[in-house]
Amino acid sequence: MSEVDSLKHQLVVPGQVIAVASVTEGAEESDDSFLRGHGTYIEKTRTEQRLIASVTGIVQRVNKLISVESVCSSNYDAHTGDLVVGRIAAVGGARWSVTLIGHARTASLPLSGVHLPGGVQRIRTAQDAREMRQYLEEGDIVSAEVHKVQADGTVFLHTRSFRYGKLENGCVITVPPSLVPRRRNHYFDSFLDRFEVLFGCNGMIWMQRKLQTTDRTTNPVDSNQDLAELQERRRDEHAGLPYSPEERKSLARLRNSIECLRLTHTVVTPESVEEVFKKSVELNISLADMILPQNAIHLTASQRAF
């Protein structure tokens, strides 16, 4: 136990042994047993179990649960409930393959995990499987929630909520995942009063103009189906309507604000993005000049001060 204590908050490298537990014949737990957390794996011999780090990171220990939190900025550790923005890589086998991070294994979005168009609830048929491309194609961008993460790291997603689905008529920007901290809310439908922004935990951030609220019924929560249909209608309206030049310019300013934060490796939170946006307007910096190194440093200065 003391060995594990001393390893708490220590930096470990892949292959480093974190803890050793002796394996007893009976079912009793030995004093030095542990629970495996993420970022580790177990090597078993007849007499002992060894917990070994699989990523470079810092050891975290909560009672008997030992895990390693990765320090590599481009690794994305999926947790159930994370909001992610991904791109469809392949379609087939009653599921879509979604790329969350450029280099890692694709996540899986099964056909059963999406809302069918029209908001209907029924068993998926072979016909649905054949028509998957009509709903989501290769290259499309989707927002989804992590449904579960298997022990071998495979991530399963779902879009079973009116908040998630295909994202159209907007702009996506990718930042290192470590720059997007986990918060209670990642979806902002009235960011700076004119944008709808999704901060994906995997580092992909989606931005578009705010959806028009012209069609709001007086009783929006009649049933989930109504809400889904309403959202679908609003999305279709938004997807078909081109942006005005002013809307494009302000979207470009938002995109460049996040780009500034990325260039200076600063944490990307709604507050920091808002701050950079407002400062760039205040200082009257032109859109193209915002991402020059000296301007990026200046605009993000207050966000990087500790």
Place this chain on the structure above:
Amino acid sequence: MASSTSRNSNQFSRSEQSFVAAEPRLDGRNRDDFRLLQLTEGCLPQSHGSCRWKNGICSVKASIVQPAARFPTRGVLTIHVDGHLMRSQYDSLQTKLQQLISLPNYGDEAENLVIQEGAYVWQLNVDVWLLQLDTVDAISLAIRSAVQNTVLPRIHAEDLSIDTALPPISLAKLYTPIVFTITCISASLILLDATELEMSNCWARVHIALDEQVQVCGMRWSSTATLSTQTIADCIQLAVQAYSKRLASIVVSTTTSDALSMAGSIILQ
């Protein structure tokens, strides 16, 4: 698996592609605004000249050859592009660069490459190693920078020995052509320095090589529809007008530069 809709073979969604088919651009640039390009010269001490940038590294090694019979007073330039991906990915880039970039055949600087008229000239072997696939524009700028970084020893014409008495030749004033890639997205929208997303939706791509005098010295294009002479003229005009802007968007530093430009290079990576 049969499907009633056609497959999208691009890596970007149709929605994104139609989104960039309008002005202003996604990052707020104008049609002729360039992204900042940071070049670091002198990074390979064993090459005669070298240059590094975010997506690759360029090396110039010189050798002595017989000049071509038709051009007894001209040096030779060969370009080779490689990387860690498959050879086929670099072949088209290499062909384009070889056809667009050539040595100037007039002026004092061109004469520096001649050791003995008709007998011996310098051949500059340019090797480009790409860490990531990059545009012809950026590579042409890196090549220009690497050639300007090149220092050649002076050679006795009689026995091809190095003349240690005279100072080495610097090619700092030798301007190889730089390439402008103009991306035609719609009938009225033509862009310079396009991002991957903007290029994925274009119907034509025109490469124009401009020399030091801002004259066209090379041109290539590929298009999926007829390219009218008016469009070509528009592209040439756009490139010519943007020449000085392009040069202004480059930051060149040497490997022993001061802290500020090093900080800048770290940020851009």
